[in-house]
Amino acid sequence: MDASQAQNRTYLGMPLARPRVAFFELSSCEGCQLQIVNNEANLLDFLSLVTVVNFREAMTEKSDAYDIAFVEGSVTRADEIERLAVIRKNAKVLVAFGSCACFGGVTQLKNRFKDPAWVKKQVYGDRSIQTNDTARPLEDFVSVDLRIYGCPVKKEEVEKIVTHVVLGRSIVQPKYPVCMECKENENTCLFDLGEPCLGPVTRGGCDSWCPNSRFGCWGCRGPAEDANVGQLQVIMKQYGFTEETLLDRLECFGGFAKDAEQLRTNMKLSPRRHEGTK
Amino acid sequence: MIFKVCEQEELRRLFDILAADNTVVGPVQTGLDRNGSALNAFKPVADYTNLNLGYTTTKLSAKSYFLPFRESLASFQIDGNDWQKTVDYHCDRPIVFFGLHACDINALNKLDKVLMGNTYPMPYYAAKRKNMFIIGIDCQPQPFCFCRSMGSDTVLHGFDLFITDIGNRYFIEIQSATAYNILARIKTRPPEEVDHLQYMAIAAHKNKQFTSRVDTTDLTKILDMEFQSPVWKQWGDKCLGCGTCANVCPTCYCYGVEETVDIGLRSAQKVKTLYSCNIVDFAEVAGGHNFRSERHTRLKYRYYHKHRGFVEAYEESLCVGCGRCGEACLAGITVPEVIASVRGEES
Ligand code: SF4
Ligand code: SF4
Ligand code: SF4
Ligand code: SF4
Ligand code: SF4
Numbered sequence: 320m321d322a323s324q325a326q327n328r329t330y331l332g333m334p335l336a337r338p339r340v341a342f343f344e345l346s347s348c349e350g351c352q353l354q355i356v357n358n359e360a361n362l363l364d365f366l367s368l369v370t371v372v373n374f375r376e377a378m379t380e381k382s383d384a385y386d387i388a389f390v391e392g393s394v395t396r397a398d399e400i401e402r403l404a405v406i407r408k409n410a411k412v413l414v415a416f417g418s419c420a421c422f423g424g425v426t427q428l429k430n431r432f433k434d435p436a437w438v439k440k441q442v443y444g445d446r447s448i449q450t451n452d453t454a455r456p457l458e459d460f461v462s463v464d465l466r467i468y469g470c471p472v473k474k475e476e477v478e479k480i481v482t483h484v485v486l487g488r489s490i491v492q493p494k495y496p497v498c499m500e501c502k503e504n505e506n507t508c509l510f511d512l513g514e515p516c517l518g519p520v521t522r523g524g525c526d527s528w529c530p531n532s533r534f535g536c537w538g539c540r541g542p543a544e545d546a547n548v549g550q551l552q553v554i555m556k557q558y559g560f561t562e563e564t565l566l567d568r569l570e571c572f573g574g575f576a577k578d579a580e581q582l583r584t585n586m587k588l589s590p591r592r593h594e595g596t597k
Numbered sequence: 598m599i600f601k602v603c604e605q606e607e608l609r610r611l612f613d614i615l616a617a618d619n620t621v622v623g624p625v626q627t628g629l630d631r632n633g634s635a636l637n638a639f640k641p642v643a644d645y646t647n648l649n650l651g652y653t654t655t656k657l658s659a660k661s662y663f664l665p666f667r668e669s670l671a672s673f674q675i676d677g678n679d680w681q682k683t684v685d686y687h688c689d690r691p692i693v694f695f696g697l698h699a700c701d702i703n704a705l706n707k708l709d710k711v712l713m714g715n716t717y718p719m720p721y722y723a724a725k726r727k728n729m730f731i732i733g734i735d736c737q738p739q740p741f742c743f744c745r746s747m748g749s750d751t752v753l754h755g756f757d758l759f760i761t762d763i764g765n766r767y768f769i770e771i772q773s774a775t776a777y778n779i780l781a782r783i784k785t786r787p788p789e790e791v792d793h794l795q796y797m798a799i800a801a802h803k804n805k806q807f808t809s810r811v812d813t814t815d816l817t818k819i820l821d822m823e824f825q826s827p828v829w830k831q832w833g834d835k836c837l838g839c840g841t842c843a844n845v846c847p848t849c850y851c852y853g854v855e856e857t858v859d860i861g862l863r864s865a866q867k868v869k870t871l872y873s874c875n876i877v878d879f880a881e882v883a884g885g886h887n888f889r890s891e892r893h894t895r896l897k898y899r900y901y902h903k904h905r906g907f908v909e910a911y912e913e914s915l916c917v918g919c920g921r922c923g924e925a926c927l928a929g930i931t932v933p934e935v936i937a938s939v940r941g942e943e944s
Contacts, residue, residue: 329678
């Protein structure tokens with residue numbers, strides 16, 4: 320970073336903190352980080368608020384001196400556990416960045432197979448790759464200070480959070496379900512159109528991204544506070560959807576792992592559903 | 598009150614006259630639901646043929662036109678240590694509502710009492726409300742409509758014109774001078790005895806169609822007595838806390854305000870967003886205490902505001918019986934069933 324960039328900004332005369340920020344990825348598609356770099360105009364604003372010391376998608380220099388670590392991805396390998404521990408030690412604030420980091424995300428889909436060796440064979444063939452049997456969220460290994468949900472995260476939400484951090488304002492994330500924003504967007508409810516949706520139990524904040532395009536929610540942001548999954552199960556049944564349909568959605572991103580487990584028990588499926596050989 | 602009668606074709610002329618200078622909003626069919634029933638919504642309409650004046654109901658009320666789900670209350674341009682504040686009531690031109698049912702006009706009248714009738718009227722609402730021209734239209738009661746129980750099946754004021762289809766012609770009730778003057782531009786005639794008889798026959802027929810009802814007798818007292826009734830917990834267990842009931846309701850006006858600063862630190866906004874008492878943090882206060890952390894206490898609150906608190910303050914309910922909340926609630930929680938259960942009745 321050059322000297323002019325390192326200069327502290329002010330807001331209405333108030334000097335602002337200028338946190339040193341680092342981005343890291345564990346097992347992920349890097350789609351969440353891409354959300355940050357894909358709007359060039361705002362990227363400059365972002366860079367004028369913070370000092371980025373580590374961001375593989377945008378720069379080559381690296382440093383271990385940072386205040387805030389945004390960690391994307393789930394933990395699926397032994398070396399990632401070690402890297403995560405180092406990041407935790409270096410960072411004042413550790414942010415679980417996106418659904419993989421928060422819940423395991425899409426990568427945790429492998430957790431439902433009974434036979435990890437079979438999964439590995441299907442995915443990597445005969446190549447020798449070290450992977451753990453399960454994909455886990457960051458919080459299974461280190462303490463997490465802030466979670467930014469979404470697969471991928473919503474750029475506007477990240478920008479808002481960063482702005483609030485710099486201004487020293489509290490960070491408030493929606494506690495309500497996706498339906499709130501879906502109604503605000505005046506969408507026709509997918510249940511009325513004969514399609515399933517996890518919107519009533521999933522944390523809002525995505526501006527009802529999927530229902531806006533007539534796709535039912537798959538729960539990427541995990542459960543809303545006080546989510547009534549039991550009642551959604553009743554509703555899905557009333558609307559003629561199978562338990563499998565609900566289970567597929569609850570399992571997809573890992574945020575509803577407990578509910579999915581409960582549903583599997585109710586359905587009398589083995590805890591790891593698939594035999595892994597079919 | 599002044600009555601007129603016009604031929605059906607004249608309504609199209611009235612539409613064209615109004616649409617020439619104004620935004621006209623009316624019922625439009627937007628698609629079909631999974632059972633093949635029409636889905637309707639209030640939309641800006643440029644062409645009379647797109648109007649679906651025989652609509653049964655709309656999923657959402659017309660609320661977004663006078664109480665938008667999201668509205669900027671003030672924006673601030675930041676310039677060094679100084680700032681410039683801009684307030685906009687978001688009302689650039691009058692809106693003509695072409696075809697609101699009685700319940701929805703009654704809903705506006707109720708909102709007027711809360712948002713304009715007190716010491717500090719809400720200018721964002723008042724600006725839009727004062728710049729409306731409302732044409733009401735008669736309706737056919739649906740299985741979920743209980744407006745008659747709430748005294749909202751007819752409307753006495755708060756609109757400009759009310760039209761009733763009396764078979765190949767419209768019976769028109771005129772409520773405002775503006776309406777009288779505009780009607781002078783289309784062909785109308787004074788009603789004759791045969792028109793009166795036809796109007797009364799249609800009204801009598803409509804009254805027989807209601808199947809859904811709410812017994813409001815002594816309801817404020819009964820709600821007081823049954824505050825601890827176990828039925829609240831039963832309904833609360835079903836509730837998703839999704840806020841849909843308030844979002845589709847023509848009379849729910851609760852909101853939250855959020856202040857945001859843009860990432861370039863060049864501007865800031867104070868934004869109002871409609872909220873719902875069923876949402877988990879509705880009664881959460883600074884410091885994190887939540888006065889209604891349990892779902893049933895929140896669901897109950899919605900009923901107490903509508904059917905008790907508001908009645909005590911205004912001698913009328915804050916529910917017009919449009920039935921939208923019950924239709925939209927995925928958990929199947931409907932006002933007639935909830936009130937009946939509190940009264941200890943089978944619904
Ligand atoms: S489409 Fe989904 S998110 Fe939207 S209102 Fe229906 S259930 Fe809720
Ligand atoms: S609608 Fe659901 S799946 Fe889609 S982005 Fe929002 S939370 Fe994620
Ligand atoms: S009553 Fe129905 S619509 Fe209202 S919050 Fe509960 S589940 Fe949602
Ligand atoms: S509470 Fe329900 S029935 Fe009453 S006005 Fe609101 S949406 Fe209509
Ligand atoms: S308190 Fe609840 S019922 Fe009353 S207006 Fe607000 S959201 Fe509607």
